[in-house]
Amino acid sequence: MSTVQINKKVPDFSADSTGEQTFKLSACKGKNLVIYFYPKDSTPGCTREGQDFRDNHNKFKRNKAIVVGVSRDSIKSHENFKAKQEFPFELLSDPDEKLCRLFDVIKEKNMYGRKVMGIERSTFLIDSTGKLRREWRKVAVDGHVEEVLEAVRELNRS
Numbered sequence: 001m002s003t004v005q006i007n008k009k010v011p012d013f014s015a016d017s018t019g020e021q022t023f024k025l026s027a028c029k030g031k032n033l034v035i036y037f038y039p040k041d042s043t044p045g046c047t048r049e050g051q052d053f054r055d056n057h058n059k060f061k062r063n064k065a066i067v068v069g070v071s072r073d074s075i076k077s078h079e080n081f082k083a084k085q086e087f088p089f090e091l092l093s094d095p096d097e098k099l100c101r102l103f104d105v106i107k108e109k110n111m112y113g114r115k116v117m118g119i120e121r122s123t124f125l126i127d128s129t130g131k132l133r134r135e136w137r138k139v140a141v142d143g144h145v146e147e148v149l150e151a152v153r154e155l156n157r158s
Contacts, residue, residue: 003104004124004132012130015070015092015099018078023068023092029130032065032152036123036139037105041073041081041091045141049121050085052145057088064128065152070094071119105137125151 004010010025017023025033036053038046053060053067060067067089073081078091092099100106100119107120121141125134125148134151136144 003102004135006132006135008132009130010126010132011102013099013102015094016075017068017090017092018075018082019090021090023090025126025130028066028126030128032063032128032155033126034060034065034067034123034148034152035070035103035126036067036121036148037070037100037103037119038121039119040071041077042084045121046071047081047085049139049141049144050081050087052141053089054085054087056145056149059149060152063149063152063156068092070099072097072100123148125155127155 012026014022014024038049040046050069057067070092072095073093074095075093078093082091094100097106103124105120105122106117108115109118120137121139123136123139124132127133133155
C-alpha cells in the first residue's frame, strides 16, 4: 500500500473508534480533519498533546474541523485515557498498524539504548474534499496545536 502525499486524495479508511464506533474518512466529507498520531496512551507527552487538542477543541469545531487521535493502543486503553482526560474527540485504535503505515509514521526509535519500531508523533490535515493539505512530522508538543489550528484557519480562508 502506498502512503499519503500532500495535495493528493487520501484513500478512504476505517478504524475502530472510542464510543463503540467505526470511524470512516468518507464520513468526514465537507469538514476538515486533523488526525494526530501519538506513541502511547497515558504517557506524559501524549497526555499533554491530547490536553492541548482538548483545550482548543471548540476552536477547531468553529473552524469546521474534526480532531481524532490514533495510536496502536486498544479501544479499552483509549476509552480509559479519553475518560480520564475528558477528551471531547474520538481516539482510533490501530493495532495492526494499517493507518500508521498509510501515513508512514512507524519509525525506528531508540528506547533505553535498544532500537524499536514505534509511532513518530505526527499530525495531518485533510481538507473537506479528502485531500492531504499539511503534515507535521517529528512533532514537538509545545506550540504544536496552535500551529495546526492556524493551518486550519488558513485552509478555510483559501
